[in-house]
Amino acid sequence: MAVFLLKWLLLWPVDRIFVVLTRLVLGNITKYGLKRPSIGSLELKNTQGWTPILEIGAISKIKFGDIKVVLGIKRFMLGKVELTDGQILDVDSVILATGYRSNVSQWLQALSFFSSFSS
Incomplete structure (x- = not known):
């Protein structure tokens, strides 16, 4: 989806779209001790080589208290x-x-x- 959007949009609007989509899908993960990077995931990958990963199974275990951050x-x-x-x-x-x-x-x-x- 990111590659598709990057054909028509700059990196920063695509990053913003993904922040909103992630929040809609996962909710507010900061209340579980997970800190969001200060820049978008695409910019983070592009500038620092880091790939932010949110594994849905682990997120649900954190939300249910099976994993404590x-x-x-x-x-x-x-x-x-x-x-x-x-x-x-x-x-x-x-x-x-x-x-x-x-x-x-x-x-x-x-x-x-x-x-x-x-x-």
């Missing part, structure tokens, strides 16, 4: 974590969501380099 872990203990605010939580598992940076452009460049030898 916390801002920072100070230390791990047996079956517990201490948060940076001093709170100690009993945990079954911890998912460290530190971000994702795509390296697609790097391997695409490598593929085009190797394909120049086959012609």
Whole structure:
């Protein structure tokens, strides 16, 4: 859909459209501890190489309380974590969501380099 819209619109209006669509589909995710980037997802991908991902199954588990989002872990203990605010939580598992940076452009460049030898 983004590629289709980008044929006729600039990047920033397409980003705004996706922010609205995401809000309509997912609701206000900030109340669950998920912080939205300050710039749109297409601009984020374009300028910093980051690909924001919202996995619907994880979002629903967060909404139902099966997954708790916390801002920072100070230390791990047996079956517990201490948060940076001093709170100690009993945990079954911890998912460290530190971000994702795509390296697609790097391997695409490598593929085009190797394909120049086959012609």
